[in-house]
Amino acid sequence: MITILRTVIFSVLTTTIASSLGAITPDWENPSVFAEGRLAPRATSYPYPTPAEALAGNGYGSAYVMPLNGKWKFHFSAKPDSRPADFHSPNFDDSGWDEISVPSNWEMLGYGTPIYTNITYPFPKNPPFIDHSDNPVGSYRHTFRLPDSWKGRRVILHFDGSTAGMYVWVNGQKAGYVQSTKNQAEFDISSFVCEGDNTIACEVYRWTDGSYLEDQDFWRLSGIDRDVYIYSTADERILDFFADAGLDRNYRDGVLRLNTVLQNHSDLTKDTRLDIRIYDAADRQVASQSKQVRLNGNASETVDITQKLRNVRKWSAETPNLYTLVLSLTDNKGNIIESTSSRIGFRKVEIKDSRLLVNGQPVEVHGVNLHEHHQTNGHVVDRETMLSDIRTMKRHNINAVRMSHYPQSPLWYDLCDEYGLYVVDEANIEIHAMGAEHQGGFDKSVHPAYLPQWKEAILDRQRTMVERDKNHPCVIVWSMGNECGNGENFYAAYDWIKSRDTSRPVQFEQAGEAPDTDIVCPMYPSINSMKDYASRTDVTRPYIMCEYAHAMGNSSGNFQEYFDIIRSSAHMQGGFIWDWVDQGLLTKDENGEAYWAYGGDFGAYNYPHDENFCINGLVQPDRTPHPGLMEVKKVYQDIRFAAIDPQRGEFEVQNHFIATDLSDYDFSWELLRNGEKMADGTFELNLPPGQKKAVKAPIPSVDMNDGNDYHLSVYAYTRKGDEIIPAAHEVAREQFSLATGSMTIQKPATTIPATFNKDGNTWSFDCQGNVTIKVNSRNGEVYAYAVNERNLLNGSITPSFWRAPTDNDWGNNAHRRLNAWRYAGHNRKLTALTHDTDKERHIITATYTLPEVNATYVLSYTIHPDGRLGVESTLHADSDHMPELMRFGLRLPLDRSKDNFRWYGRGPWENYSDRNTASFMGIWEGKVDDQFYPYIRPQETGNKTDVRWATLTDDTGFGIKVSGRQPLNVSALDVTPDDLDPGMKKSQMHTSDVHHSRHNVYLNVDLAQRGLGGDNSWGRGPHKEYLLNDKSYNYSFIISPVIPD
Incomplete structure (x- = not known):
């Protein structure tokens, strides 16, 4: 028997913290105050009047549940001193207040500023204190009436989450205070409610001392941002239950170990019976048990039941077979007091022989990290968006999701149970700005992970996660947090979780290979470190990367290489890509054009921000897949x-x-x-x-x-x-x-050489087939390639050594290290121009120096009798100091009418040397407009690898063809790198800022381009085999006209 604890009791302030904080310290600056008046956390469940209704499981539709989502009265204050202090009075006049939707983030509705920062706190760092001059407060009021059928019953007020600290009053009486960001909070308001109108008042602080534990890499948004409801129970109730639905040692029969807590709020001892029934997916009862329970007055009782099911239909991400567990509490006359239910899945999660097993089988984790994000609602994600994510994930062979870096909406777990995704559930803790293990030194004397006064706050976040989500079969691993240090507080947290739940492993990236993690789960390991762990024979724990393959912008390079290593060793079991969705927020510029904003937008330049570092998903904010997702699908x-x-x-x-x-x-x-x-x-x-x-x-x-x-x-x-x-x-x-076929040039049908004419600085060659080619003898450039006097070129063919830097390029400083190539082609110096003949061919050779890179560059044009133009490009370093190239190629400007792109090479989506295993050889076609992928921060886009030939034609079929003497990289765009490149400083540039040419299409014909990389976006470049580090390059191709029949 357990004596009832109506509220969570705070840990007593230590002498040290009491003296430093003082008696008047606000709750929101006191790490020992985080849950005043809050009921103990419990598993998500709803009360129902009957077992049949519990079986149907229509939570908010229960007669004992009343949702409070909708319009609430709202007042925004820029700082605590300006908040309406007496607004919680039932008689307060809020007629002049605005209305706000609940759930919502108030910044998304025009109150305050959305702030994006990765590591730096968006407030002065001085834990546990918060800047009183800049700590917005949202005051909420809402009125409701209780159903007549609830008369005489207990009433519980439930918040699924609010950010960051919240006081709650009901009818002017204080119910409590919580720092419940991303965590549930419940208050027993039975003694506060009345017949008629009841008023809830909530005072929400944007920042609290708990915000020092919430330094996640995401938009910092505020408000009551998850569901709110009330529910009713009798004095005797099913308070909580832990349905550990596992398997026997042969992985055949199901074994339910059910631990139920019953509660009696009356003064009288009650004789009750707990009935459990298990139903299959067709709502057929497959098992049942009952147990008599005597409930002493004002006490709780724990009931343990074990139930076996033969030949159970097992749950896994592949086969998400669910059963429904219905629990009913009856009185001594057999009357139903209350029923509740939970969907359960029988599966067994364990670590054996250094491998993570589900149902006795090793699982290769094909994971992604997921932030709660909606392009217009901020952190409020609706059901259809969740379903859209699950559809897209499963259609691209993703089987696992890490909750980065906090428990998400309960609905998400219901959907993962139903449709089959493994979940690593993570506590709402990140303390990155105070320092993190494996990332350099930091001061542990001020770090919450290492200080006893923060222990209970850290433990509470573990408890609320585990207790809420413990019945979800999708949750196969608990994670204690992210980039938060690994002090004694986390060793205590590990011990608590392991004592509370023996059915799941616990992972903690900050532990490395220390004892307080069951899985070695590094983030962004080097390839060499992966190879080292893969080769070890002394390991006892699986290796599953909690973050890897940073998908920022045009990324996801060398993804296949990760899995070449993973599949080389049984204890290497995959990981979670960072991350799923670009965290762009939809807004409009001054011209009314929509774009996705990132850090520094919304006027947040007065706050620290990390630019577009929140734009690193596999899908855009509207869930449109990035091209890199196709590579992930193939490898996974x-x-x-x-x-x-x-x-x-x-x-x-x-x-x-x-x-x-x-x-x-x-x-x-x-x-x-x-x-x-x-x-x-x-x-x-x-x-x-x-x-x-x-x-x-x-x-x-x-x-x-x-x-x-x-x-x-x-x-x-x-x-x-x-x-x-x-x-x-x-x-x-x-x-x-x-x-692999031959790429030799066919002999021309005619051997009559082109006629050569010289007119000032123009060298003109008239070929058979009414083809005219013109060269500017001042610079050696071919500027005209005409058929029947229709020039296919809209400018000169020019060398191309630069690409608009990708986010990974910026991260490894390529925009500076390789900057010499930015204008090397433009600034080339012509040192020689020759005109020779070879039988029936004319050969023009232009030799240049490239002063910025100390190299010699040669362009050779061979004019064939039938009008085909051979192009050969050669680069040779004149010293050992020539920097790595971004690309080696040529750009052909064509008239914008040449809008139809067709190629034989890898496709159909864009691909690069280190991201093309999913792109198959074939003949592909599309419009030029479709070759530009609108990365939120503009950058290199549209490339195709292993191209044998490509054509650009207008709608009549007239155009140009390039054919490689070796495989080419080709793209056809209506922008140049200059249109996408902000220069030496990353600016607040968005897709809407890109000016697409109305006159030109640019056909980029390259030998090669630098790989994309993807190990991370803050230092590592592409792997060496995908770099252009040679000191000489040569390639060639043929230009020919495409003439419609």
Whole structure:
């Protein structure tokens, strides 16, 4: 029997902190005050009048639940001293106040300023104190009436979350105070409510001492930003329950270990019965138990029940099989006092042999980090956006989500239970600005992780997370926080979680390989450190990166390389990409054009900010996927294909699922010759999880040495669909190169050389086919390539050594280190121009010096009799100090009417040398407008790799073709790098600031371009194999006209 504790009792102030804070210190500057009057945290559940209603589980629709979301009265004060101090009085006149939606963030509705900062606190750092002159306060009032059926019952006021500190009054009486950012808070208001109108008053402070524990890398927004409701219970109630739904040692039968806390608020002893029933997905009862319980007056009683289910349908992210647990409390006459319910999933999570297992099988974590973010609502995310995220994640082979860096809305966990995503649930703790382990030295004498006066606040955030979410099968790991130090307070937190829940491991990145983590979960490890851990034989813990593959802007390079290492060792088990969604907020510029704002916008230049460092998702704020997400999908796929003898159509299919047979999928193959399909077919497989099988596609017999390219592509598709993943959705792909064709130049149909004319500085060549080519002899530039007097060029062909820096380029200082290339092509000096003939061909050779980089650059044009123009570009360093190149290529400006882009190479989405495993060889086409991907901060975009040829034509089919003598990088855009490059300083530049040309299309024809990188965005560059560090480069291609039939 447990004596009831109606509220959370605060830890007593230590002598030290009492003397330093003093008697008049506000609660919101006292780390020992974080939950006055709050009920003990419990699992999310709702009371129902009957078991049938509990089984239906319509939470807010229960007769015992009343949502309070909607319009509330609101007053905004810029600082505490200007707040309306007596507003909680029931008779206060709020008729002059504004109305605000609850839930919401008040900054998103025009009150105060949204602030984005990564590490730096948005207030002066002096824990636990807050600047009284700049701490906005929101005052809320709301009136409600209780249903008549609640008369004589207890009433509980529930907040799913508010930011950051909140006082609560009901009918003028103080219910309590909480720092409940991202955590639930409940108050027993039974003694405060009355018949008729009842008034809730809430006073919300933007910053509190708890804000020192909430230094997450996201928008700093405020208000009552999660659901609010009240619910009613009898004096006897089901207070809480822990439904540990596991499996037996053979992973076959389900074992429910149910721990229930019953509460009696009356003075009388009551004889009751606890009934439990378990229902399957079709609402058929599959198990039941009852237990008589005597409830002493004003006390609680704990009831333990164990229930087994034979041959249970197990829960996993692949097979999210759910049961419904219904608990009912009855009186001694058999009358229902209260029912409640929870969906449960039977699964077993454990660490064995240094591997994380789910249901006895090792799981490869294909994860992402997720912040709560909505482009117009800030941190208030609606159900449809959550469903959209789950759809997109699962359609791209993502199976796990880390709650970065706080527990999210309870609805999210319900949806992950239902649709199948593994969740690492993380406590709302980040203390980054005070210092973090593995990131350099810091002063532990002032750091909350190491100070006893902060211990209870840190432990409370663990408790509220674990108690709220303990019944969700999707939660497979607890995380104690992020970048917050690893002092004694976290060792205590680890011990508490392990004592409270033995069914899940605990991870903590800050621990490294210290004892207070069950998983080694580094962030942004180097490739070498990954290889080192992979090769070790002494490890006992799995290696799952809590953050990696920083997806800021045009990123996600070398993603395949991560998994080459991960799949080399059993204890390397994946990780969580940073992160899912670009945290842009939708707003409009002075011209009314919409754009996504980031740090420093909204007038926040008076506050510290970190520019666009919040724009690092795999999807845009409206959930449009970035091109990099396609690479993630390919690498994350659980159906994989390996070559056996692909020239004979033989390959291996591997099933890396843990619970899914491949009979659920359809398969197809295609044989391509020079990018065009010449044969295709389908096949079926019955292949259990963890197995592999050889397959032979009946490809036609062809001579693979006939000078053509041949590729064999294989695909897997869903056979059946549901609301998350439709039927015929591609889940896996692979392409095998069977033969690489010759890229030699065909001989011209005519051998009559072009006619050469010289007119001042113009060298003109008239070729067969009515093709005219003109060279400016002053600078050696080809500026005209005309067919029937229609010039295809809209300017000169010029060298291109620079790209608009990506966010990763900025992060590794490439914009400065490689700045010499920015204008190297523009500032080149012509040192020689020659005109030679070779039989029927004219050869123009322009030699330049590039003073900024101390190199020699040569452009050679070969004019063929039939009007084809050969282009050869050569770069040679004249010293050992030539810097790495951004790109090596040429730019061809064409008239804007040449809007139809077609290419044979990798596609269809943009791809780069270190991000192209998902991009298959083929013939692709699209509009020039569609080649520009609108990264929120403009940067390099639109590249295609391994291009054999490309065309740009107008709507009549007239245009130009480039054909490589070796594979090319090609893009077709209506912008140049200068249009996307702010120069040496990163400016507040957005997609809406980009001026797209109405006159030109720029065809970029490159030998190579620097890789994107993606290990992080603050120092590491692309891997060395994707850098352009050679001291000489040479490539060539052919320009020819495209003339419609």
